[in-house]
Amino acid sequence: MQVTIENHIAHIQLNRPDALNSMIPEFWSELPAVVQKIDDEAEARVIVISALGKHFSAGMDLSVFASIAKSFQGEPARRAEQFRRLVLELQASFSALEHIRIPVLVAMQGGVIGGAVDMVSAADCRYCTKDSFFTIKETELGMTADVGTLQRLPHLISQGLVRELAYTGRNLHSDEALACGLVNQVFEDQASMLSAVMAIAENIAANSPMAVSGCKEMLNYSRDHSVSDSLTYMATWQSGMFQMPDIQEAMAAGKEQRVPKFTNLHKKNTGL
Structure with a gap:
């Protein structure tokens, strides 16, 4: 990921567009380290997270699932305890967005899938382009979303809608995301979105x-x-x-x- 700080605004960009900005193993330690460093240094007063390419993020990379699969061996209780600690570590990667002192704004385009929904649910404010869609993909993969979506979304949108999205794994498109309150605003394209979100960030940083x-x-x-x-x-x-x-x-x-x-x-x- 790329990080810049200017005029008290930290801009974090996911920069693996050819891989749909999927979240490889390194991402899960880099993101909390980056946001904590920004908070510790206290130069920035707001963080904006965006992504390069057609899609915001396809969520957890397949390499993470492959690594998890290899760990499923040995005595059941110890294997389960190890996996529990892993899930808690993954959850902490996104909880870092809540624990830091400064607001986090997320600007999204295209697909916001699986783990990406977990991540943006932990942000303070969400903005997206007209072509955006949100998917709790884990259900279609035969697992229950476990990194924050099911815990945070019910505080952002209605219980009934969260349950429908989780049970079906269907796409929630930008117009519906705006109507239900998941996102603050919808923009025609990424350029206009980033311009507007940076203006909001400037207003926050001025306070x-x-x-x-x-x-x-x-x-x-x-x-x-x-x-x-x-x-x-x-x-x-x-x-x-x-x-x-x-x-x-x-x-x-x-x-x-x-x-x-x-x-x-x-x-x-x-x-x-």
């Missing part, structure tokens, strides 16, 4: 990174907890994070009709 980080933390927490618990957590968070410098800068910039200038979040402390 206080402390405030945006707090929004992500609270939204993720409230998804997984009750309203009462989420309000209590919000009050506790705010008791430490509500400070005046960013607020004063935002107010001053508005009064002076200029773009506010905010300090980046701190880099990861490497002295421990």
Whole structure:
């Protein structure tokens, strides 16, 4: 994958178009390492993920399945325990998109298949082109999707639709994806999509990174907890994070009709 950072926006591009950007074994360790490094260095305030070629991603590469198949040997309990750890590691690759402090926007074209659905479900916002389609392909392959689709999609679209897509493995096309709320916007082509998504990223990057980080933390927490618990957590968070410098800068910039200038979040402390 290719990574660039400019104007506080990190752009990650999947760059194996001839192989439909399928997710080879190296991908599963590279993606979480890349996003964690971006977060640790704190130069970027938002991440945009896109892909080169006709399709966003065909999902897990066949080489991964072949490697898994070879491991199915030996004593059943130990084999099962090993496979469980593998699935947890694969899940963690996409959970990294949720765990970092900054928002992740995904710009998709063509096929978003299998593991790619798992990945984009973990992003903050999704955008696609008119020719895009989404497929929970695992069902047609004789397995249950296991890297996040079935856990995250029910928080994004209706239970009934998730179940239909999972049980049938049918394609969800861009117009239906927009109508059900899976994607924020649909664009005619990849160029117009990337231009628009980068503009959204610029708007995010212009805001206080402390405030945006707090929004992500609270939204993720409230998804997984009750309203009462989420309000209590919000009050506790705010008791430490509500400070005046960013607020004063935002107010001053508005009064002076200029773009506010905010300090980046701190880099990861490497002295421990």
